[in-house]
């Protein structure tokens with residue numbers, strides 16, 4: 012677990028504290044989930060891998076997640092690449108194995124689906140022209156993660172949560188990242204902003220979802236693990252949009 016926490020600290024200012032301060036059980040499940048997300052995202056975002064190669068790797072990972080999740084099968088999928096992969100991706104078998112067995116299949120399901128979707132985007136490009144495109148993107152990369160989180164709360168201590176508002180929580184945080192990272196994203200040739208949208212419009216989208224996220228948080232048991240996990244990143248996201256007008 013020390014290794015996993017170290018890897019999370021390397022990648023995430025937002026999620027390091029929420030994940031690593033969770034009680035035993037949830038801590039392993041959330042560490043596994045975060046690192047599986049990061050392992051596949053680093054392949055999708057890789058500046059030197061060709062689209063076809065990304066698709067083969069991501070679909071290979073998805074297949075292993077749907078099979079027995081054996082470390083040697085991940086190794087075989089990741090063995091022959093034209094450029095070296097980051098350590099967090101190469102260690103995906105270790106991250107998958109961190110998940111408590113009673114809930115591991117639910118975690119794998121999220122990332123098997125996400126990896127396959129990401130493979131398709133790598134191949135065909137992710138084109139965001141309309142608000143519906145943005146909705147689909149924020150759902151696929153963040154809304155689905157909060158559906159997983161809701162199932163983790165329920166598995167851990169029976170906490171009930173509203174999954175419709177949960178999708179809003181995920182969309183909100185992703186939209187705030189898109190709002191904040193415009194320059195950086197354009198610099199690497201990706202544009203997540205719908206055609207013709209200015210900062211005020213994207214900020215409006217983010218704020219609408221942030222209000223849903225507030226309601227997601229408000230219905231969680233006060234001071235329970237789910238509430239503690241979600242509150243800090245949400246407060247940070249609100250600070251970012253309030254500081255507007257942005258890019």
Ligand SMILES: CC(C)=CCC/C(C)=C/CC/C(C)=C/COP(=O)(O)OP(=O)(O)O
Nearest residue numbers: 023024025026041044045153156181184185
């Ligand atoms: C345990 C787990 C799966 C947590 C993620 C939950 C979640 C709702 C993520 C939304 C998507 C998002 C904004 C990811 C950025 O993470 P990042 O680490 O790149 O963010 P940072 O750069 O702001 O630190």
